[in-house]
Amino acid sequence: MYVGIDVGTSMVKAAAFDAGGRALAVESRPVRLDIHGGHVEQDMEELYGAVVDALGTLTAALPEPVELAGLTGQGDGVWLVDAEGRPVRPAISWMDGRAHEFVDAWLASGVFESVFRRSGSAMFPGCPGPVLAWLDRHEPAALDAATTALYCKDMVFQRLTGVRATDVSDASMPFLDPRTRAYSSDVLAELGLAHRERLLAPVSDPVATGELPSGVRIANGPYDLPACALGAGVTEPGDGLLIIGTCLASLVATDTLDLDGEPGGLHISTDRPGHWLRAMPAMVGTAALDWVLTLTGTDLAEVDSLLDAVEPGAGGVGVLPYFAPSGERAPFVDPALRAELTGVSLESTAADLIRATCEGIAYAARHCLEAAGLTGTLAVCGGGTRSPAWMRLFADVLGRPLRIVEGEVGARGAVLASAARHGVPLDVAAWTSPTTVLTPDPARAAYYTKGYETHLTRLSSARARHGS
Incomplete structure (x- = not known):
């Protein structure tokens, strides 16, 4: 019996699996985001309480003792805690936009590109570099009072086990040198944060271990x-993963570290030295569709029927789906970018707008996957996979087969990482097999190839209008 804990942005989940990777039970708890004026924060005590409650309820109902657990969670943001792991202030989410002034200045001065050349990470307002710089200027007392500036899962891990640590994947944004797998003093100095280095948690390589209160x-x-990526079996160079969630994340496994290209996305270090994930975690995602559904008064359950009711092209309506208050971070960084609707008339329907949004998100995914260097198979997971019509649309827009991997993929990957760390043998192929494989329609794929070119043209125009 194995348990994976996934501390998400809007939901905390604890999932139990048997030795063959079959999901046995899942406990979920919603967590709130406090959004105000471009600031996005979370209550750490509420989130940690949700973890404890979900984990306790799950394990109490299991028929056998748990042998092993793994932990994962949302990345980026800043989670300031004291020596006991208690919050100094509310966590600043990866979705937060307050530090855009620093990203703008670093883009103009060349610091942004210099940091990318050292770390392989293209900073965005919600990543720790800009957020810590903002706190250092506007709330220095909070940094003075803190012992550690953690990432989400690291805060939970310290509270559960007493161990203060992060791992190479979280540390990849933006302070880790992917060649040495250690913090770069040069990056800290360039960002004006050398005097705050004590706040960075030790990088455990391989990942840190501990014991839950239950032992x-x-x-x-x-x-x-x-x-x-681990939970979907994406480990071979060239193979990719698309996560259709709050964040639209595209990842491609690689054994080549190339920091000479256009700055964008990030290179995530993994537990395997010499192996990285070229990641393009776009801010656009299911949150964009949720906003449009709310605007049009449409229930999520209606999406599939509405997508099927409208032909490709959405009656001429087009959507650049960049709704995040902090702009976009992949495959380019543009804190000022905002969503645009085109081709709308009095004859346009809610179904047109919904389909155009779904198409726009799929175009953004294609842009990211191409920039990440996808050449092999493509797995897809996340909440968006629950819509069969949207998955068919994605297959057509991307023009390639999709290995749909359903269920708690992040929690599954957390268990696999924990098993590898503890030397527990598991059948990885069985744990990561796809639920189904979806192939594109050739005619629609050809249509969307032209639509993708139009999307890129509109995007270029939108960015040019404000000098990006």
């Missing part, structure tokens, strides 16, 4: 994107 062994990490 069950647990390992910390990797964070949710690489955990999903």
